[in-house]
Amino acid sequence: MSEVFPAFAEMMQSRSRATLSYRPQANGHQERSVKTVMQSVRMYAEDPLQQDWDEIAEKLIFAINNSQDGTRK
Numbered sequence: 001m002s003e004v005f006p007a008f009a010e011m012m013q014s015r016s017r018a019t020l021s022y023r024p025q026a027n028g029h030q031e032r033s034v035k036t037v038m039q040s041v042r043m044y045a046e047d048p049l050q051q052d053w054d055e056i057a058e059k060l061i062f063a064i065n066n067s068q069d070g071t072r073k
Contacts, residue, residue, distance in 0.1 A: 037064060040063075
């Protein structure tokens with residue numbers, strides 16, 4: 001696994017940055033993104049009419065990716 005992630009990051013032209021695992025504030029933007037995704041999935045999964053939430057996951061991700069907030073440019 002130690003060779004896979006750097007190769008993936010290079011392929012995606014991304015840079016990796018280490019943060020403290022016990023301090024979520026150090027990685028605020030990503031923590032907020034994860035929180036948004038988890039809230040959205042939880043909302044659909046808890047609704048009794050949405051037992052097939054995995055079938056609408058693509059639409060959910062599209063909506064999240066195209067939403068505007070103060071941290072995205």
